[in-house]
Amino acid sequence: MNNPPSGGAGPDLSVTIAGIRFRNPVIAASGTFGYGREYQGLLDVSALGGICTKGLTLRPRPGNTGNRIHETPSGILNSIGLENPGIPAFLEKELPALRELGPVVIANLSGADPEEYAEGARILGASSIDMIELNISCPNVKAGGMAFGLDPEMAASVVGPVRRAAGGKPLMVKLSPNAPDLAAVARACVDAGADALSLVNTFKAMAIDIYRRKPVFDMVSAGLSGPAIRPIALRMVWELGNALELPLIGVGGIAGPEDALEFLLAGAAAVQVGSATFAHPAAMLETIRGIRDYMEKGAFLTVGELSIRQKSPRARDRSGNTGSPPQGG
Template sequence: MNKFPVSRISPALNDPDLSVNIAGIKLRNPVIAASGTFGYGKEYRGLLEIAELGGICTKGLTLAPRPGNEGTRIHETPSGLLNSIGLENPGIEAFIEKELPALRELGPAVIANLSGSSIEEYAKGAALLDSSSIDMIELNISCPNVKAGGMAFGLDPEAAFDVIKPVRRSAPNKPLMVKLSPNAPDLAAVARACVKAGANALSLVNTFKAMAIDIRMRKPVFENISAGLSGPAIRPIALRMVWELCDAVRVPIVGLGGIATAEDALEFLMAGAVAIQVGSATFAHPPAMNEIISGIGDYMRQKGFLELRELDIRKNPGK
């Protein structure tokens, strides 16, 4: 439960401005539906006020359609969720033709999450998205659920640079946000390489590499052995990583990882994130993002903050 009561107060002259600008794209507020947890938006109609959201990240998109992983795909853990979906999606061309028009009508900014198994696949996918009506590309170089591509690019600064540079050339018209892997040995070095290669913003963290064993069957729960851990269990680690990267680079940081309440979101905003993404919490409680938006506004009213940037405790300590 939020510690800050949900309100539907009509905007007034002294109401806080929750809007945020990320690489030239203005969002009405800092709350974004995380990739892989919100489908293409339409799946949640009637379960929450979608139009109130700042943005929606699409499911991970690849150049060609993918069926996803076989076997178990979701496994609950204490305070967390393991997933091994495997980037199931219809392919970028089908997304643009069949899903994007309805997604645009929902209202929030549209952020297309782009994945791939090779530099060439990433670049070709980026070119297609660049000519579409999306607002921003979120480049996934960190997915731990696919054996080829994904995570390998996000672990090493040079590999990250090598994939981002051609994507930047292929998509010169769209802001590029790169989603980082928390599994990288030197995350700050990867982040700096991403910015050098042309990233306009960074989002972190993606899921942590983890696993589970079925003690009855005496075998790993997932076909791929490992899976991605999300949920409240990872939030303190994700928060620490966001704090550190806000010192390491000078581009907007979007924080995510176990955020479920306004209090959780405020921690990331105070750590320096300009916006946040919500994922696993939406499964358990679909209106969570609406409540987070209201809770952030209520907190700012209580403290007398008028703009989101005032929440950053390094830039505005002590209030």
């Protein structure tokens, strides 16, 4: 088992997002870490900043038929289809053990229509989870998912009811890179009550089996993740950071500390690591250690100081953290 990053005196890796304190800015991305217990024999799960659960829906879903994973240069295509046991079963069978692991618990919520999303949010809002990540960006389901994340009005039609139903639970909305105007969708989500945004989900893509002469996936298209999408995801985080004043969580192709630091320098409050964990379960712990080493060498005291954005010392985002100019080299 890998040891957690060393403790003791040094930079403060903790971050606060929408009032929730994370011990460090590295979060396991939804759909790549199960419910946490699956990785307990491979790494010290308690060392992570947070865990996003597999996508949850109000009722159980069997997921997509046929092939679900297909490797491609610099990434993977997935067509899982939000297979999950349903929110009630998650709360009964998975959440108690997940809470004992230690990291912040973020429930990833999906649905087929605004009413289903809202009912799921109501139930999760009354539970012991720390935060909801609203998935309006999954590209490989027939109903709901990405359909809500492509248009500002559609996005608001889900975020608003979820915000009201979730009560005081912090709400993070996961955005789709496939939106024609991502900034407009992001603003609509913020106006409808989002406390933070995670970006990006997978890119819509496909593969064809040249020997069978047909698409690899029954759904034809699937979601592309991995290193191939990182530079695009980074650009999107940078651009939204210029347009909005709320915490952004960078997602997409992050496989190590250098990748994560790019997003943090671009202004992300935290990062999520996804596909890299499949191939290298220790990737997140190595990322945490690498961020700490970088901060120690550069004399950075807090994660917020890493951002290279120009920000007034008095400027405050919705997390309550005061922005400061970078320090050190």
